[in-house]
Amino acid sequence: MQGDDLPKFVENPQNFVDLNTLGAEEIAGDYLEWSWSAATALNGAHIGVPTDVGGMAVAYRTDLFEAAGLPTDSTSVSALWPTWDDFIKVGEAYVAQTGKKFVDNSSQSIFFQAVNQVEAKYYSPDGDLIYDSNPEIKAAFDLALKADASGISARLAGWSDGWNTGMGKGDFAVMAAPSWMLGSIRSNAPDTSGLWGVAEIPEKAGNWGGSYLAIPAGAKNPQAAWEYIKEMQSPESQLEHFVTSGALPTTPGVYADPALLEYRDPFFPDAPIGQIYTASVEAMSPFFIGPESGPIGTEFINAVVAVEGGSLSADEAWQKALDNIKLAIGE
Template sequence: MCAAVSAAATTACGSGGGSQSSDGKTELTIATFNEFGYEDLLKEYEAAHPDVKITQRKTGQGGPHHENLFTKLGAGSGLADIEAVEEGYLSQVMSKAGQFNDLKELGPKIEDGRWLQWKTDAATTKDGKLIGYGTDIGPLAMCYRKDLFDKAGLPSDPEAVKALFATWDSYFAAGDQFIAKSGGVAWFDSSAQVFNAMHNQHKVGYFDQDDKLVVGSNPDIKADWDAVTKAALKGQSAKLTAFSPEWNTAFKTGSFATKTCPSWMLGVIETQAGPENKGKWAVTDAFPNGGGNWGGSYLTVPKQSKNAKKAAELAAWLTAPDQQIKAFQAKGTFPSQVKALEAPALLEKTNAYFGDIKAGALFATQAKKITAAQHKGPKDGQLQDNVFSPALQSVEQGKSADEAWKTAVEGAQKAAK
C-alpha cells in the first residue's frame, strides 16, 4: 500500500503516469554495482517483453552506488526503478522502509520458500513488509595456497586441510606453525578481513535486535579482536588493505597463504593471481566454527519509481531460480534460491583454476550451514569499513591492541549517533 510521504513517493505507486519512451515502450531503469551478471538477462527480458525498454546504471564499486542511493532518497527524486542494495547497507534501507515498496503487496505472487529463509528474513520489516528480493549470497569457505602449505610442511590436500580450518583456534595455531617455516610469507592477508568473517558468524554483532549499539559490551566482538590482533602481532598478517593495489599484487606474488573465501572471492583470486598461479590455489568446504555468509544483495523498488509494478515484475524475474543460475554462470554470483542450490547446472559446475573442483557443490554445502543472518543495525557497514578496519590496520602498523580497541569503541559510538 502506498504511503503518501511525498509527491514523488505517491507517483511511485505505479498507478499511472509511468515513464514511456518515444516508441511507446515502458522504460525501466535498474541500478547495480560490481557484477550482477544481468547484461544478457536484461536483453532476454526485453525480447520476451517487447513493450519494455530497460536501462542498466552500473557502478564499479558498492560504496559510490550506495552513497548515490541515500543521497537521492533524501532528495526525493532521481532513483532508478530498481535499486540494488548490498547486505552491509541493508540496515540503512530497512530504517527507511517507508520509502520502498512492499514487494509482497506490489510484486507478482511468488512461491513460498523461494529463498533461503534467513535471506528473506533480513529484508523483512518487523511488521512483515518485504523490502527486497534476494539476489546472491556469499557462503564462506577457505582458500589457500597448496604450494606454500607443502613448503611449510602442512597438509595441502583439500580433505586433509579441513582439520586446520575446523575452529578459529586451530586456524591461528596452524598459522603459528606456518610462519615458523614460511620464510617470511604471511598466513593471511589482512586482520580486518579475518575479523569481519569472524564477526559475521555471531548472532549479535555491532547492534542488538533493537538497533542499540553493543560494541563495548558484546564479548564476542572483543574475543574476535583479541584473537586477530594476537595473531597479527605474531606476524601472521600480511598487513594489506583489501582491494588495494598492493593487495591485488600480493595474490600474484604469493605474499600470504590463506584467504577467507566467500564464493565470489574465487573470481577475485583468479583475476589477481593470474594464469601463472593456476593450480596453486585450492578451496575446501571447511570454515572455522562452521560457516557463515559474507556478501550478497537485494533488489528493491523505491516508491520514487514511476513504473513500480512493472519494476517489481522484472525484479522478481531476475531473482527467480532459473535466472539466478544464469547469473551464476555469467559472473559467479552465488544463488540464494533453494531450487537453484539443487540445480545440476550449479552442482556440476567446476572451476579449472582451482584444480577442477566442483565449486558449485562446495559452496552449496557451505550455504546450507548458515542458519541465520546476523542482524545489521544502522550504519553497520560504516562501522566495518570506517571504524574497525582502520583500527585493526593501526595495530598492524604498531599501535597497541588495547589502545586501538578503545579508539574503535569510541569511533563506533560517534558514528552510530
C-alpha cells in the first residue's frame, strides 16, 4: 500500500488482519515511530509494516554543472542552496551562464518537495482539513510559482515523454530525487551513468513516499504471510534492500551502519546517498496524512502544471486549486 493511500485503508481495519494478533507489537520499536503509527487504526488494530520511506534530495548532472562553472561534489553543491530562495538564485545563474533550463519542473521538484517539509500539511494534527488556511501550504505553492516565473524551469511534467527523455539529453540539470527516484534516473537515462550527483534538499529535511505491506482479512495463511513480512522487512533485510535496490529503510537502527553510510552507487559515484537520505528523514517533522491527502496534493500540482503550460495565470492558480479540491473531495 502506498503511504498516501494508507489512511483510506486504516479507516477500514476490518479488511485486514490485525498484525498485533501475530506479534507486531514485539517489533514495533524497530521502525520509525511516525511511520509505524500511521498504520494503526482508531480501534488499535495495526494493519501494515512500513517497507521504505522517501527521504528527499536533489539529483544533478555533474557534467552540466562543470560546464556552467558550478562545483560538482555533493558537499559543495549542497552548500549552494541552504534555502529554496538560494536554489532559485543558483538556477537563475545557471540559466544566465548556459542559456539552458535548470530544473525539470516547478510542480514536483519544488512544490511537492517543499510541501513535504512542513510542520503540518493538509490536515491538522487532530485530523481537521487545513489545506486552504495553512500558511505553509500557500508558501510552498507560491514558491513553485516564483520558481516558474524566474525562468529556471524546463516545464517538463514528471513522467511525461519529454521528462523521460530530457534526463538523458540534458534538457535540465537538476530534479527532485526522493530515494526511490534514483531508479527512474537509471532506467530513463542509462547512458548518463557516472554523470549524476546527489545533494541535500534545500532546508535539508523531508519525506516523499513510502509503502506498507498488509495481510488481507481473507488470507488463507496469515501466519505464513506474517513470517514473510517479519523476515523480509527486518532491519537487516531492509539494509540489504537499500544496498541492492535503493529502498530507504524505515528501521532507524541501521542508519548508523557503515554499509549504509559508506554506500556508493556507481551511477551516482561520488554521492554519499545513505548519509543524505537518512539525514533528511531523521530531521523531518512528521505530519498527519489524512484520507484525502492524495487528491488534495494532486490538485495543487495540477494548478502549478497549468501555470507552467500557460492555461492558467499565476494569479488565478491558488483559487483554482482550492475550487478543484472542493470538487475532488466533495466538500
